[in-house]
Amino acid sequence: MGSRIRQNPERAFIVFFGASCPIARDEVIQDRGQWLYILYMLLNVKQCHLSQTTARNGWCLRATPVNQQPVLAGIDPANIRREAATLALSRKAQTSESHLLHKIVTETPRRVRVKSRHPFAIQAHELLSTTLADTSKATWIKTKWREQWKSAEPSRLHHYINDPTDVSGQDLPLNRLRTGVGCCGAAMKRWGLADSASCECGDPVQTVEHMISSCPKHQPPNGEQGLIDLDDDTLTWLASTELQV
Numbered sequence: 015m016g017s018r019i020r021q022n023p024e025r026a027f028i029v030f031f032g033a034s035c036p037i038a039r040d041e042v043i044q045d046r047g048q049w050l051y052i053l054y055m056l057l058n059v060k061q062c063h064l065s066q067t068t069a070r071n072g073w074c075l076r077a078t079p080v081n082q083q084p085v086l087a088g089i090d091p092a093n094i095r096r097e098a099a100t101l102a103l104s105r106k107a108q109t110s111e112s113h114l115l116h117k118i119v120t121e122t123p124r125r126v127r128v129k130s131r132h133p134f135a136i137q138a139h140e141l142l143s144t145t146l147a148d149t150s151k152a153t154w155i156k157t158k159w160r161e162q163w164k165s166a167e168p169s170r171l172h173h174y175i176n177d178p179t180d181v182s183g184q185d186l187p188l189n190r191l192r193t194g195v196g197c198c199g200a201a202m203k204r205w206g207l208a209d210s211a212s213c214e215c216g217d218p219v220q221t222v223e224h225m226i227s228s229c230p231k232h233q234p235p236n237g238e239q240g241l242i243d244l245d246d247d248t249l250t251w252l253a254s255t256e257l258q259v
C-alpha cells in the first residue's frame with residue numbers, strides 16, 4: 015500500500031478542491047463520510063472520480079505561466095509597478111528635505127544581515143543610482159518590462175510577441191491562438207467533450223497549429239506571420255471571425 019503513495023502537492027490541492035466543491039460532494043462524498051473519502055483519494059489519487067467540472071478545469075488545462083499573464087492582458091507586471099512606485103517615492107523624498115524619508119534615501123543604507131530582507135532604503139538607493147534623472151516613470155516601466163521579457167525563459171508566446179509593451183490586451187481568439195491552448199478538436203476530445211478530434215475541413219486532428227498554418231477553413235488570412243505582425247487583414251479577420259477556439 016505504501017508504495018502506491020506518491021507526493022504531489024498540486025494534485026492534493028485539486029483533490030481537496032474537488033472534495034469541497036458542491037458537485038463533487040453531491041455526487042461522490044454523499045453517504046461515504048467526507049474524511050474517509052479524502053483519505054481514500056489521497057491514497058488513490060489516480061483512481062478518484064472527481065466531478066467533470068473539476069477534471070476539466072484542474073487536470074487538463076495547463077495554467078498560463080505567471081509572467082505571460084500581464085502580456086496577454088496588456089497590464090504592466092505587478093513587480094515592475096511596485097518598483098516604479100518605489101522609484102517615484104524615492105525621487106520625491108530625495109528632492110524634498112522636509113519629506114519623512116529624505117534622510118533614508120540620501121544617506122548610505124546600512125547592510126542587511128538577513129538575506130531575505132529587502133528594505134526600502136537599499137532598493138531606493140539602487141533605483142536612484144541606476145536610473146537617469148530625466149527618465150519618466152512610464153519610460154522606466156517599459157524599459158524594465160522589455161528587459162524582463164527578454165530575459166525570461168523562451169516560450170511559445172515569445173515567438174508571437176517581441177515587445178510586451180506593444181500589446182493592447184487582445185482577447186479571444188487571438189490569445190488562444192498565440193498560447194496554443196484553446197478549444198480545438200484535439201483538446202476537446204482529450205477532455206472528453208467531443209467524440210472526434212477532426213476538423214471541419216476534413217483533417218483528422220484539429221490542433222491550434224493546424225488552424226494557424228494549414229486549415230483551409232479556419233486559417234487567418236496571413237497565417238502565422240499575420241498573428242505576429244497583426245496586420246490590417248488579420249485584425250479585420252479577428253474582429254469578424256466566428257472561430258470558436
Ligand SMILES: [Zn+2]
Nearest residue numbers: 213215217229
Ligand atoms: Zn481544418
